[in-house]
Structures are given as C-alpha cells and as structure tokens.
Amino acid sequence: MTSSIAPSVEELCHRITALNPRSVDRPVLVYFDIIGIAWPIRCALHLKSVDYDLIQISIDQWAYRDDHGVQPVKRCFKNGHVPLYVDAETALNQSTVIMRYLAENLGLGGKTAEQRNGVMEIMSHAYDALFHWNGLLQIIVSMGVPEDVVVARRNAFMGEGFWGLATNGYANHLDAFGNYLRGNPCNSGYFVGETLTIADLHAFNVLCNWYKAFAPERFVTDYPQLDDFVQRIGAIPAVREYIENLQEPTTWFPRPDLAIRLTSAEELAGLVG
Numbered sequence: 188m189t190s191s192i193a194p195s196v197e198e199l200c201h202r203i204t205a206l207n208p209r210s211v212d213r214p215v216l217v218y219f220d221i222i223g224i225a226w227p228i229r230c231a232l233h234l235k236s237v238d239y240d241l242i243q244i245s246i247d248q249w250a251y252r253d254d255h256g257v258q259p260v261k262r263c264f265k266n267g268h269v270p271l272y273v274d275a276e277t278a279l280n281q282s283t284v285i286m287r288y289l290a291e292n293l294g295l296g297g298k299t300a301e302q303r304n305g306v307m308e309i310m311s312h313a314y315d316a317l318f319h320w321n322g323l324l325q326i327i328v329s330m331g332v333p334e335d336v337v338v339a340r341r342n343a344f345m346g347e348g349f350w351g352l353a354t355n356g357y358a359n360h361l362d363a364f365g366n367y368l369r370g371n372p373c374n375s376g377y378f379v380g381e382t383l384t385i386a387d388l389h390a391f392n393v394l395c396n397w398y399k400a401f402a403p404e405r406f407v408t409d410y411p412q413l414d415d416f417v418q419r420i421g422a423i424p425a426v427r428e429y430i431e432n433l434q435e436p437t438t439w440f441p442r443p444d445l446a447i448r449l450t451s452a453e454e455l456a457g458l459v460g
C-alpha cells in the first residue's frame with residue numbers, strides 16, 4: 188500500500204477515535220464510500236431530515252497497513268467493522284442495532300409491540316440474505332478464490348446442481364421475502380403494518396441494490412411481487428431523491444479477481460423506475 192495515504196489515515200484515525208457521545212454536537216455516521224449495508228441508515232436519516240456528519244472511508248484508507256502490518260483504520264472500531272453511529276446518547280457499532288435505534292427515535296420502528304417484533308424479523312432476514320452461510324456476500328467476494336470455485340459457488344447459489352439443492356441462496360432468501368410480504372395482515376404493500384418502517388428500507392437495499400443488481404432478469408421474471416415492492420419504495424419522493432442525488436455506486440471492485448458484482452454504476456442503472 189502506498190505511504191502517500193499515511194497522513195490521511197492518521198487524520199482519519201484521530202477523528203474516529205475522538206468520537207463519543209460527549210464529543211459530538213450532532214449525529215455522525217462512519218462507513219465506506221459505498222452503498223453496502225449503510226444504505227437504510229443513510230436513507231432513514233435523509234427521510235427524516237436529520238442533520239448529520241458522514242465520515243467516509245476509502246478502500247485504500249481501510250486497507251492501509253503500517254510498518255507492523257496493522258490496519259490502523261480497522262483498529263479504530265470495537266468489532267473491526269463499519270458502520271459506526273454516534274450521537275449525544277449513544278455510540279453503536281452494529282448496522283441492525285443502529286437501524287433499530289434510529290427507527291425507534293424517528294418513528295420508523297412499528298406502532299405496536301407485535302409490529303416492532305415483525306420489523307426485527309424482517310431485519311434479521313434481510314441481514315441473513317447477505318451474511319448467512321448461503322447469503323449473497325460470500326458469492327460476490329472472489330478475492331483469493333480460484334475461478335472454478337467462484338463459478339461453482341455462484342451456480343449453486345442460483346440453484347444449479349447438487350450443491351444448488353443444498354445452498355439455493357438466491358431463491359431461498361427471495362421466497363422468504365415474498366412470504367413475509369404476503370404475510371402482512373394489513374396487506375399494505377409494506378412488510379409490517381400500514382406504514383413505511385426501517386424494515387422496508389433494509390429489505391429494499393438487500394432486494395434492489397444486491398439481489399436485483401446481481402441477477403436483474405431473473406429477479407423481475409421470478410419475483411414480480413418483490414419487484415413491485417422495489418418500485419413502490421423507490422417511488423416514495425424522499426427515497427427517490429436519496430437514490431437520485433445521494434447514494435453512490437461502489438467503485439472498489441472493477442476487477443473480477445476481487446468481486447464478481449457489487450453495485451457498480453452500471454449495475455445500479457435502471458433498478459428502479
């Protein structure tokens with residue numbers, strides 16, 4: 188890694204380690220300069236017009252190693268991961284906990300105890316769809332994995348062959364999203380209750396920016412109800428404004444040896460109307 192970024196890494200580390208509820212005068216979110224898993228957090232803050240600071244970390248800053256082989260930026264976080272959210276009340280380091288906290292404070296968490304549990308159920312499923320053993324993330328990251336293994340994993344994820352029966356991640360996770368959506372007794376077009384919740388934003392990110400971007404034709408053909416959901420959420424004026432003006436594509440992985448897909452500008456184009 189080039190040492191020319193060392194000063195920016197040092198400054199970044201100072202800034203991050205100084206963050207705590209007593210030091211911030213408005214909310215701060217720390218994440219990479221990608222959509223990733225922070226989309227629902229940023230979109231919720233935008234939807235509710237929360238004034239906050241965004242500290243974005245580039246892949247070079249994250250990957251930078253000092254003379255001892257240590258990644259100083261990664262070391263700044265309790266769990267070695269982003270996102271981190273800090274405001275005058277709290278400092279939180281897990282994306283779903285940040286979402287739940289913001290949902291409660293911003294009125295996006297469900298109106299009854301039953302709805303709040305329902306929101307967490309969808310949130311957990313949305314998380315599984317990326318991070319579970321048959322989630323999409325393992326399929327996308329190809330760094331250090333032999334080409335034939337990448338292809339075999341991808342095919343299995345899409346339901347092909349013997350391992351397709353065992354993993355079947357694409358269909359399995361999307362079928363479950365469909366069951367949850369149809370299972371909402373309010374039949375509102377949202378995942379829980381009659382109004383938009385953080386569960387819809389989390390599900391939107393996973394469905395649109397990950398699953399649809401990964402296999403757009405299959406998504407539209409096999410899951411029209413989920414595509415309707417994506418279009419519906421994407422058409423909410425503040426969400427639309429967020430998509431058009433604030434979200435950024437991932438520019439990290441132009442090389443196929445690093446990742447096979449991860450919401451590049453091309454992959455984002457046309458996902459919503």
Ligand SMILES: N[C@@H](CCC(=O)N[C@@H](CS)C(=O)NCC(=O)O)C(=O)O
Nearest residue numbers: 223224267268269270280281282283
């Ligand atoms: N359970 C954590 C997972 C966080 C996570 O894996 N973040 C990724 C970015 S999406 C990360 O920090 N990757 C860099 C690394 O692990 O070195 C959460 O939900 O916040």
